[in-house]
Amino acid sequence: MESRVELFAVIRRDARVEGLGVRALAKRHGVHRRTVRQALASATPPARKRPDRSSPRLxxxxxxxxxxxxxxxxxxxxxxxxxxxxxxxxxxxxxxxxxxxxxxxxxxxxxxxxxxxxAGRRVEDAFVPQEHAPGQEAEVDFGEVYVVIQGVKTKCQMFIYRLSFSGKAVHRVYPTCAQEAFLEGHIDAFETLGGIPTRHIRYDNLTSAVLAVLHGGDRRRKENDRWVLFKSFYGFDSFYCQPGIAGAHEKGGVEGEVGWFRRNHLTPMPEVESLDELNDKIKGWEAADDARRITGKLNAIGADYAAERDLLAPLPVDRFDPGLVLHPRVDRSAMITVRMMKYSVPAHLIGRKVRVSLRTSHLVVFDGHTVVATHPRIASRGGHVVDLDHYLELLKHKPGALPGSTALASARASGAFTAAHDAFWAASRKVNGDTEGTKQLIDVLLLHRSLPTEAVVAGIETALTVGAVTAEVVAVEARRHATTFEHAARGANADRHRVARDNVREQRVVSLTQRRLTDPAAVIACLPADTRPLPSVAAYDELLSRRHSVASEPDLSKASTS
CATH class of the missing domain: 1.10.10 (Arc Repressor Mutant, subunit A)
Structure with missing residues (x-):
């Protein structure tokens, strides 16, 4: 079907070439004579009139x-x-x-x-192009994403921070969009990009920052006290968009970045073991995106960011703690309750209040200014995280509570309590009895606080080899192995460590408590041969002959007097 422009062109050609009249042209092309007259008057067809439809009932x-x-x-x-x-x-x-x-x-x-x-209550939808000066503005938003974590489809939140001039963006995926994730995302973005915008950062009316929208037309907001403290610490101002969909275009750059990044890097759903692994991958994708050129820009993202980076305000010397600060009390089980979950702390803090910094992926427990515990944050309500090390001093006085304790079960599940520990415990109880043998194990576990795990396990294996199942022997051997590992890491001369070089195990341990063993002869047989010569007292005989010679000499002074 030909268009009206083509129809007008054909009518005008027939009239020009063949000299046909209006009636003949109308008959040839099957149109009204009025249409022919319009075509002869102008090559451009007139606009169609919209019918004014009436509503007789309305x-x-x-x-x-x-x-x-x-x-x-x-x-x-x-x-x-x-x-x-x-x-x-x-x-x-x-x-x-x-x-x-x-x-x-x-x-x-x-x-x-x-x-x-x-009435002047509404204006026509229109957009005014904006120019963003380098180093002055940024935009922040959250976007919903799904990630397969350890085989489980999980709903997460992606924090996006985008510089308005260059389009350089930082993306981080967190379990929630709570305030701790909001602040942690800012800190990571500031440190990654090397500075802070000098004018302002644009936001939605997020509950992490805004308590209430104050009406009056001047974008006033009632802000969260911790958010006010964070802004004052880093020295930047906030700009809040209009509530609802009407304000989405005011930070259109980051709105578009959410969808672009999700479609190009998170489709299909990434399969990872943890969010830390995913965020490491995201850093690589961000580096590759520096070569991308945004529509309407002359340069790639990386080139514009290089020009913008030096214009950002410098970071403060100190680092803001993004965690939510809580002050729970330690119960009789040496546990604290945080967001319906329980976490262990050292037993000597029972009955006292501690300070907790709750962050997106973990929590840090402080006693005053000292860090006493760090735990991964768990999401399942009613869950718990128990560290065996927190109960060792208490178990020293109650060794019978160790076998059935939750702390021991957790240590076994995490791999911290190895088969070597179990073997030492069994051998120690066989030699020293249940109570004393368990105490020896606890002393060995305490060595982990000051020595590497590999060194302590090596010390346990050496003690088991010679049958000297005491904490003192494990400590001596663990320190020797720790020194060996340290020298090997520093590239020490291999001649100084012949045993490690030749991979030959030598039984050079002498127990300090052999009298406790049931078969001392078996232990003595395991000792290395003594190749030193037998001691001799021949040198002392020379002293005896010299003494005899001195006694036989006459006293000349007495002889002269007489």
Whole structure:
């Protein structure tokens, strides 16, 4: 089917070449003579007129509907007329029995906007292009993403921080969009990009920052005290967009970044073991995106960021603690309760209050200014995290509580309590008895606080080899192995460590408590041969002969006197 432009062109050509009249041209092309005259008058077809469709059933009631909509200009927002209410009033007050809901709804939708415009309550949707100076502005938002973590599909939140001039963005995925994730994302972005915008950062009205939107047209907000402290610490100002969908275009750069990054890097859903692994991958993707050129930009993201980086304000010397600060009390089980989950702390803190910094992936427990515990944050309500090391001093006085303790079960599950520990414990109880043998194990576990795990395990294995199952022997051997590992790490001369070089195990341990062993002869047989020569007292005989020679000499002084 030919267009009207083509039809006009053909009519004009036939009239020009063949000299046909209006009637003949109309007959040839099957159009009205009026169309032929329009084509001969102008090569451009006239615009089609929209028919002014009438609503014979609605027309008598349009004035009444307009009056109701005008009364809404001064009414509270939640008490304005809906299309359903307007139809009900027309039926009750004007006997409008033949009107349908869809007819009233379509008219109200169009007419309400027109009345708002006439009253100055609304402006036509329009956008004014904005210019962003380098180093001055940034935008922040959260986006919902799904990640397969250890085989489980998990809903997460992606924090996005984007510099407005260059488009350089930092993305981090967190379990939630709570305030600790909000602050941690800012700190990571500031440190990654090497500075802070000098003018402001644009935000939605996030609950992590805003407690209430204060009406009055000047974008005033009631802000969270911790958010105010964070802004003051890093020295930047916030700019809040209009509430709802109306303010989305005011930070359109980061809104578009959420969708672009999700489609290009998180589709299909990434499969990882942890969010830390995913965030490490994201850092690589961000580096690759430096070569991307955003539509409407002359340079790539990396080139514009290089020009913008030096114009950012410097970071403060100290680092803000992004965690939510809590002060729980330690119960009788040496546990604290944080967000319905339990975490262990050292037993000597029972009954005291501690300070907790709750962060997105972990929590840190302080006693004053000293860090006493660090635990991964758990999401399952009613869960618990127990560290065996926190109970060792208590178990020293109650060794019988160790075998069935939750702390020991957790240590076994995590791999911290190895098969070597179990073997030492069994051998120690066999030699020293249950109580003393368990105490020896606890002393060995205490060595982990000052020595590497590899060294302690090596010390246990050496002690088991020679049958000297005491904590003193494990300590001596663990320190020797720790020194060996340290020299090997520093590249020490291999000749100084012949045993490690030749991979030959030598039994050079002498127990300090051999009398406790049931078979001392077996232990003595394991000792290395003594190749030193037997001791001799021949040198002392020379002293005896010298003494005899001195005694046999005469006393000349007495002889002269006589």
């Amino acid at each position: 027309d008598p009631f349009k004035d009444a509907i307009d009056d109701m909509l005008r009364s809404d200009l001064d009414a509270p927002r939640k008490q304005r007329h809906t299309a359903t209410r307007i139809l009900a009033r027309l039926v009750e007050e004007h006997a409008a029995t033949n009107l349908s809901y869809s007819t009233v709804r379509d008219y109200v939708r169009i007419r309400r906007a027109q009345i708002d415009l006439e």
